[in-house]
Every structure is written in C-alpha cells, then in structure tokens.
Amino acid sequence: MPNRRARLRAETSAEIKTIALKLMATGGPDAISLRAIAREMGMTANAIYGYYATRDDLITTLINDVYADLVQRLEAARDARPAGDAAGRIVAWAEGLRTWSLANPEGFRLVYGDPVPGYQPPEEGVEAERRACAALVSLVADAWPKAARRQSHGGHEWSDFDPHVVETVRAEHPDLPPAAVALSLRVWGRMHGLVALEVYGHLRGQTREPGKVYRAELADLISSLDLA
Amino acid sequence: MPNRRARLRAETSAEIKTIALKLMATGGPDAISLRAIAREMGMTANAIYGYYATRDDLITTLINDVYADLVQRLEAARDARPAGDAAGRIVAWAEGLRTWSLANPEGFRLVYGDPVPGYQPPEEGVEAERRACAALVSLVADAWPKAARRQSHGGHEWSDFDPHVVETVRAEHPDLPPAAVALSLRVWGRMHGLVALEVYGHLRGQTREPGKVYRAELADLISSLDLA
DNA sequence: TGTCGAAACTATACGCCGTGCAGTAAAAAT
DNA sequence: ATTTTTACTGCACGGCGTATAGTTTCGACA
Incomplete structure (x- = not known):
C-alpha cells in the first residue's frame, strides 16, 4: 500500500x-x-x-499558502457586493486587505516584506500575486467605463507590461487599454501604501485613527474613478 | 589630553x-x-x-542616520523648486523618494521594512520620520488653498492625531484643518505604496516601466489636489 | 615621573541557527 | 526472504548575538 x-x-x-x-x-x-x-x-x-x-523552500511554500489565503478572502469580500457595484467591490477589496493585514501582520510581512533573514524570493512570481493582480484589473475594468473619463492616456503602451499579464488581460477584457492596467497597479499601490505604513508602525506616531485616514483615501480613490 | x-x-x-x-x-x-x-x-x-x-542599538542608530540622509535629500529636491510651485515641490519630493529608494533598496528596507532578523523598533519614533511628516504637512499646506475644494471634511478631528503632531502642525500652520493632516498622511501613503511594491519586487512581474506608472500616479495626485 | 584607575579590547563560553554527511531502522518492492 | 527505498537520527561545521571574566593600554593626578 x-x-x-x-x-x-x-x-x-x-x-x-x-x-x-x-x-x-x-x-x-x-x-x-x-x-x-x-x-x-x-x-x-x-x-x-x-x-x-531548504528553509527558503519552506518559506516560499508558506508565502504561497498565506498569499492564497489572503487573495481568497479578498475575492470573497469583493463578491459579497453585487457585480454591478464597481465602487463597492473595490472598497470591499481594499477594506478586506487592511482588515486581513492588521489581523495577520506577520503574514503581511511574509508576503510583502523581507520574510525572514536571508530569504531570496524565487524567480517566477507567486501564483497568488498574479491572481490578485488579475482581480484588481477586473475591478478596474468594471470601473473603466466611468473612470476612463478622468484618466489621461498617460503614455502607457502594451509593451510596458509583462507579456504574461498582457495576455491575461487581453483575453478577459479585450477592449481595455493599457492605461487601465497601469491604473490597476496604481490602485494596488494606493491600498498597499497606507496598509504597509500602518502594519510597520509608521502611522502609530502620527494618527490614532489610521482606519479613518484609510477610508478617506478610499473615498478619494472612488471619486477619482468617477464612481462616487 | x-x-x-x-x-x-x-x-x-x-x-x-x-x-x-x-x-x-x-x-x-x-x-x-x-x-x-x-x-x-x-x-x-x-x-x-x-x-x-546591543545590536539593535546599532541598527537603530543606522536607521536614524539613513533616514536622516533620505529626508535631507528629499528636502533638497523639494527646495530645488520655487516656493510658489506647490505641485512641483510635491512631485520633486515624490520623485526623490523613488530615486533614493531604488538607489538604496537596502536603506529603504532598513527604514521602512523589517530591518534585520529580530529587530524591534524603539518606542519613540525616529526623529527623521517626524521631520519627513512635518515636511509633507507643509507641502500639503501649500497646496491646501486649492486642494481644499476637492477634499471633503472626512470627519477628521484633531483628537485623531498624535498630540505632538497636532502641536507642531498648529504652530506652523495655524489655519490648517485636521483633514489636511489626514491628507498629508494619505499623500505619504500614495508615494510609499508603489515605491514599496517596486523595491520589494512585486511590480517586476507586472510592468517593465514602473517609473511610468509612478509618474501617472503623481499626475493623478496633483490633479486630485487641483494643482494641475 | 611614577602610580592608579578607567577604558578598550580579547578570550572563552553558551545557546541559537541552517545544513552537509554518515548511519540506522522500518517499510515497500522484488 | 532479500534487496531497495524511505524516514529519520547523530554528529559536525561554521555562523550568529551576547554574557562574563581577564588583559592591555593610556590619560590623569600625586
């Protein structure tokens, strides 16, 4: 047996x-x-x-697991809002990111920071990250009809992006311009910035209500996408 | 002797x-x-x-030094633009942050990440961080006359912020509302987000032109402050 | 100038760590 | 029943931070 x-x-x-x-x-x-x-x-x-x-192999596996858990929760939070509510789905994703990160700061560090002493991340990106990015592109794609008005072309070209990403995006959202992909990365950055600062304690000496600041940022994000 | x-x-x-x-x-x-x-x-x-x-004491000293170096460079970059050019000064600061971070990724990790295995940051925040935040508040203060139009009150109160911060802000900018302080933290977050993702390699598998994305983000930031 | 005491440094040791190599016991395959 | 594979142990090496104790060096003061 x-x-x-x-x-x-x-x-x-x-x-x-x-x-x-x-x-x-x-x-x-x-x-x-x-x-x-x-x-x-x-x-x-x-x-x-x-x-x-090796130890790094174990760490890599853990990162994959934790990241997959995070993405799955974010997808669930997003899907709790109706498909038509582009703004609500983006906010749900963003709030979910912060909630998870504050509840699992070690997980956040593992996924987004220096995981552990001498760890070197493997060549090919984590699969969960691709999933997260794809999800963000879709969120932006849903918002794009309204958001496009405020977004300038910005000089983005398809060649600016990873071929693998381009392929995925064009398959799922044939009419989306490269500027929308750039926008989704920027949205990711906006969510990541305040959460990272908070998780690493950089907001502790500044504000006692980091959540309020974060929500203000999300409101601004939504209005900048013309979804308000 | x-x-x-x-x-x-x-x-x-x-x-x-x-x-x-x-x-x-x-x-x-x-x-x-x-x-x-x-x-x-x-x-x-x-x-x-x-x-x-102890080793952590050494690390703390290094963080202070590196952070002070960073802030000084950012202030220099900012001051290369005339005092009246609020947008230009913010962009100069932001570009300086990315440039420095990519040139000194280890420094960035030291200051903003898990510096080193078991390091625990000291209770009181790094002095350079206070300087950086104060500088950001001033940048936002210069932009506030125009930016205030687009900013909602957001429910921010003075009591949401660290007393030390409040004191500094009210001394230097007596007429600035709490929402402006929140805005400056959000601006910090927007700069930090994409830079952190890039330094930690999370954008490598997505875009080949992270600088273009960052500049697009800054353009959006400036326009959201009504400085465009 | 000679002596003393502090300061700078070394030696040794303890308990952590990742990891390579050799060996062993049990389970599976034949 | 014998051989092979698997799972694991034991030992060793060099790395780490750091505590304790001993040694050298050198300014300060009588």
Whole structure:
C-alpha cells in the first residue's frame, strides 16, 4: 500500500506548515526556524529536509499558502457586493486587505516584506500575486467605463507590461487599454501604501485613527474613478 | 589630553557605522552582523559592545542616520523648486523618494521594512520620520488653498492625531484643518505604496516601466489636489 | 615621573541557527 | 526472504548575538 506512505508524508508536510505558521503568529516571521519546528514536532531539524529541500523552500511554500489565503478572502469580500457595484467591490477589496493585514501582520510581512533573514524570493512570481493582480484589473475594468473619463492616456503602451499579464488581460477584457492596467497597479499601490505604513508602525506616531485616514483615501480613490 | 580618547572613540564609532552600511550595501540588511563588522575592523565582536549596548542599538542608530540622509535629500529636491510651485515641490519630493529608494533598496528596507532578523523598533519614533511628516504637512499646506475644494471634511478631528503632531502642525500652520493632516498622511501613503511594491519586487512581474506608472500616479495626485 | 584607575579590547563560553554527511531502522518492492 | 527505498537520527561545521571574566593600554593626578 503505497497510499499510506503518501498520506503520512502529506500529513507530515502539512504539520510542518501548520507549526511554521503557528510559530510565525507567535514570534513573528523570524521565529520560523527549522530547529524550532522540529522541536515542536519531536523530530530532528534534519528530518524536515526530507520534505523541503531548504528553509527558503519552506518559506516560499508558506508565502504561497498565506498569499492564497489572503487573495481568497479578498475575492470573497469583493463578491459579497453585487457585480454591478464597481465602487463597492473595490472598497470591499481594499477594506478586506487592511482588515486581513492588521489581523495577520506577520503574514503581511511574509508576503510583502523581507520574510525572514536571508530569504531570496524565487524567480517566477507567486501564483497568488498574479491572481490578485488579475482581480484588481477586473475591478478596474468594471470601473473603466466611468473612470476612463478622468484618466489621461498617460503614455502607457502594451509593451510596458509583462507579456504574461498582457495576455491575461487581453483575453478577459479585450477592449481595455493599457492605461487601465497601469491604473490597476496604481490602485494596488494606493491600498498597499497606507496598509504597509500602518502594519510597520509608521502611522502609530502620527494618527490614532489610521482606519479613518484609510477610508478617506478610499473615498478619494472612488471619486477619482468617477464612481462616487 | 582626554580629547584624543574621545576622538578615537568617535572615529571608531563612525567606522563601525560606515562598515555596517557597507556590509548592508553589499549583502543586504541581513549582512549587518557584529561579528562581520568586527572582522572587517580586525577586532573582536565584543569590542563593539563598548560602543553600542546591543545590536539593535546599532541598527537603530543606522536607521536614524539613513533616514536622516533620505529626508535631507528629499528636502533638497523639494527646495530645488520655487516656493510658489506647490505641485512641483510635491512631485520633486515624490520623485526623490523613488530615486533614493531604488538607489538604496537596502536603506529603504532598513527604514521602512523589517530591518534585520529580530529587530524591534524603539518606542519613540525616529526623529527623521517626524521631520519627513512635518515636511509633507507643509507641502500639503501649500497646496491646501486649492486642494481644499476637492477634499471633503472626512470627519477628521484633531483628537485623531498624535498630540505632538497636532502641536507642531498648529504652530506652523495655524489655519490648517485636521483633514489636511489626514491628507498629508494619505499623500505619504500614495508615494510609499508603489515605491514599496517596486523595491520589494512585486511590480517586476507586472510592468517593465514602473517609473511610468509612478509618474501617472503623481499626475493623478496633483490633479486630485487641483494643482494641475 | 611614577602610580592608579578607567577604558578598550580579547578570550572563552553558551545557546541559537541552517545544513552537509554518515548511519540506522522500518517499510515497500522484488 | 532479500534487496531497495524511505524516514529519520547523530554528529559536525561554521555562523550568529551576547554574557562574563581577564588583559592591555593610556590619560590623569600625586
């Protein structure tokens, strides 16, 4: 029965990830050490090498998992609003991002920051990131009929973007101009900026109501898209 | 002559910082280790404890230095534009931020990210950050006469902000409403967002012209402030 | 000028870390 | 029943921050 082997293997692999996430939640991303995980599992650190070739491999897997969890939640938050409500869906996405990030600051650091000491991100981007970007492009695409009025051409060309991105966008939104893709990246940046500053504590010495500032920013975003 | 002792001490302290910055530039923030610095100086790691009580103390000093360097450059970039050119000064600041960040990604990570493994930022914020925020408030204050038209009240109150910040703002700009302070934080967020995404490589898989996207964002920012 | 005391530095040690290599016990394949 | 594969342990190496104790160096003051 080779199934048993495979099942045990999968279970152990999952347990490693679970414990890694628990350690991260407890002591921050730096607390993720092979030795700590092994200690928690009653194993030797080297045993983990049977499941992940290196610590960075484990981290990469964790990033993928956490990022996928984030994106799935954002998609759910977005889909709680009706398809026609472009503004509401964008705001829901944005609020979801901040809520998740504040609830899982270690996850945020893992995904968007220096995850862990000497970690080097792998060449090809995380799959969840592509999904998130595609979702943002779609959100902007829904807003584009109204938003286009306020958006200048900006000199964006299809050649400015990654071919893979261009392919995806053109397949799903054939009439969308490159400026809309640029806009979706800018929207991402607007959401990311305040959340990153807040998660990393840079707003603590400035405002006691970072949420209010964030909501003001979202209101401004929506009005700049002519969705207000 | 007790001066010699003091001078040597200051020189050694400065050399430690210089080498730390060099190591950071070479191998990223994680390469800053007391042992590596000491090795480079032909000393024992423990010798550094005579100058900095702990590694985090050294890191904190480095952050202050690097941040101060950044802010000074941004102020210089801003002041290269005439005082009346509110839009130009904001854009100069923003462009300066991106330029510096891309030229010193390790510095950016040091200041805005997880600096180094287990580092915990000190309670009171970095002095340079206060200077940067004050500068941003002033930039927004110059833009406020025109910008106020487009800005809603947003429900911001003075009590939403740190008393220290309020004091500074009210001293320098007596007529500025709290919404303007919130706006300056939002402007900070807009600059920070795209730059952080770019520095951490999240735009690499999306666009080949992140600068173009950033400039489009700045144009949008300026127009949203009614300075276009 | 000679002595003292502080300051700068080294030596050693402890417990962390990732990881390579050799060995072992059990399970699967033959 | 024997061989091969798998999962794991043990040990070792070099890295890290840092605590404690010992040593050198040198200004200060009698």
